[in-house]
Amino acid sequence: MNDFALWWEWLSFGVRWLHVVTAIAWIGSSFYFIALDLGLHRRPGLPEGAYGEEWQVHGGGFYHVQKYLVAPAQMPEHLTWFKWEAYSTWLTGFALLAVVYYAGAELYLIDPNVLDVSAPVAIGISLASLAFGWIVYDLLCRSPLGMNDTRLMLVLFVVLVFMAWGYTQLFTGRAALLHLGAFTATIMSANVFMVIIPNQKIVVADLIAGRKPDPKYGRIAKTRSLHNNYLTLPVVFLMLSNHYPLAFATEFNWVIAILVFLMGVSIRHYFNTVHARKGNPTWTWLVTAILFVIIMWLSTVPKVLTGEDRTAAGAERFLASVHFEPVRDTVLGRCSMCHAAEPFWEGVHQAPKNVRLDTDAAIANHAREIYLQAGRSHAMPPGNLTDITPQERALIVAWFEEAR
Structure with missing residues (x-):
C-alpha cells in the first residue's frame, strides 16, 4: 500500500509538471502570435496577398515576418502547425484532473454539505459540464450573436457567471474553481482542435487544389483566437487557485472567480493596445489593482487578515x-x-x-x-x-x- 501511494504521488507530480511545461509552451506561442498580429504594419511593395510585416530582433538575430490573411500564391515546402501545444496542455490537464480529483473524489471533489453524491456521479457531472461548456459556447459563436464580438463576449461572460456559481453548488470550493478553469480551458483547446486548425487545413487544401480560399475561414479562426487570448490569464489563476484557500474556500469564491476574468480582460487589453501601437492605457492597471483589492476584501469579509507573530x-x-x-x-x-x-x-x-x-x-x-x-x-x-x-x-x- 505504501509503495502504491508513493508511486501515485510521483505520478501526480509528473503529470502536474508535464502540464505546466505544455501550458507554458501554449501560452507562450499564443501570446507571441497575438503580439505579432497586432504589431504588423503595411507598406508599399509587400508581396501579393501579404497583409503586413514585422521586423523583430531576438537572441542576436533579426527576423522578418510577413502575414498572409489567406495564404501565399505558392505554398511553402514546410509548414509549422502550432497545435500540439494546445492539445498537450488539455490532455495533461485532464490527466491531472483524473489523478487528483477523480481518484481522490471523496477528499477533493465531493462535499456532502454541498451535494451528497457518490464518486461516480460526481465524476459524471464533471465530465458532462466540460462537454456542456463547449457545446453552448460553439452554438453561441455560430449563432447571429457571433456576428458582433462585443455582444457575444457579454453573453459569454453571463455564461461564465452562471457556471462559476453553479460549480459551487456541485463541488468543494477547491474543485469548483478548478473546474471553472477546466471548463474554460476546454473551450480554448476545442477552439484550436475543432475550428482554428480545421479552417486552416481547408485553406491549404483549396490552395493545393488550385481553388481560391474563402477568407471567412481566416476571420472565424481569428475570432476564436481572440477569445483564447482574453481567457488565458484567468485560466492560469484558476489552475493555481487550489493552493490558496482564501480564493477557493470562502463564501464569495464564485464572485472572486468572476472578478478574475475581468482582471484578465483589463491586463490583456493593456498589452493588446500597446502591441497594436494604439497607445499606452495605463488606467487598466489601476482597474486591475482595484479588482484585486475587492477580491482581497471579499475573501476576508468582514476583517482583513494580518500576519501572525511566529516568535x-x-x-x-x-x-x-x-x-x-x-x-x-x-x-x-x-x-x-x-x-x-x-x-x-x-x-x-x-x-x-x-x-x-x-x-x-x-x-x-x-x-x-x-x-x-x-x-x-x-x-x-x-x-x-x-x-x-x-x-x-x-x-x-x-x-x-x-x-x-
Whole structure:
C-alpha cells in the first residue's frame, strides 16, 4: 500500500509538471502570435496577398515576418502547425484532473454539505459540464450573436457567471474553481482542435487544389483566437487557485472567480493596445489593482487578515488563550487523523505538507494555517469529511484573533 501511494504521488507530480511545461509552451506561442498580429504594419511593395510585416530582433538575430490573411500564391515546402501545444496542455490537464480529483473524489471533489453524491456521479457531472461548456459556447459563436464580438463576449461572460456559481453548488470550493478553469480551458483547446486548425487545413487544401480560399475561414479562426487570448490569464489563476484557500474556500469564491476574468480582460487589453501601437492605457492597471483589492476584501469579509507573530512569545499567547483547549479538542478530533506523525485516515500515509497537529505546541505554531484553512475559509477538512461545525470554525477564528 505504501509503495502504491508513493508511486501515485510521483505520478501526480509528473503529470502536474508535464502540464505546466505544455501550458507554458501554449501560452507562450499564443501570446507571441497575438503580439505579432497586432504589431504588423503595411507598406508599399509587400508581396501579393501579404497583409503586413514585422521586423523583430531576438537572441542576436533579426527576423522578418510577413502575414498572409489567406495564404501565399505558392505554398511553402514546410509548414509549422502550432497545435500540439494546445492539445498537450488539455490532455495533461485532464490527466491531472483524473489523478487528483477523480481518484481522490471523496477528499477533493465531493462535499456532502454541498451535494451528497457518490464518486461516480460526481465524476459524471464533471465530465458532462466540460462537454456542456463547449457545446453552448460553439452554438453561441455560430449563432447571429457571433456576428458582433462585443455582444457575444457579454453573453459569454453571463455564461461564465452562471457556471462559476453553479460549480459551487456541485463541488468543494477547491474543485469548483478548478473546474471553472477546466471548463474554460476546454473551450480554448476545442477552439484550436475543432475550428482554428480545421479552417486552416481547408485553406491549404483549396490552395493545393488550385481553388481560391474563402477568407471567412481566416476571420472565424481569428475570432476564436481572440477569445483564447482574453481567457488565458484567468485560466492560469484558476489552475493555481487550489493552493490558496482564501480564493477557493470562502463564501464569495464564485464572485472572486468572476472578478478574475475581468482582471484578465483589463491586463490583456493593456498589452493588446500597446502591441497594436494604439497607445499606452495605463488606467487598466489601476482597474486591475482595484479588482484585486475587492477580491482581497471579499475573501476576508468582514476583517482583513494580518500576519501572525511566529516568535516563541507568539506561540505562548495561543497556548495561554482561554479558547485554546476547545480549539485543541477540535483540531485533534477533526484534523489530526491526517495531520499526525502516523496518520490513520485511510489512504493518507504521510501528514499532508508535513504539517502535524497532534501536540499542543504544533497546534500553536500552526495557528495561522489553522485560522486560514479551517477558520476563515472552509478549505479544511477537505470536503468537510470530519464534519467540523460552524461553531467550531467560529471558535478557531475567535482564538486566533484574540491571541495574535
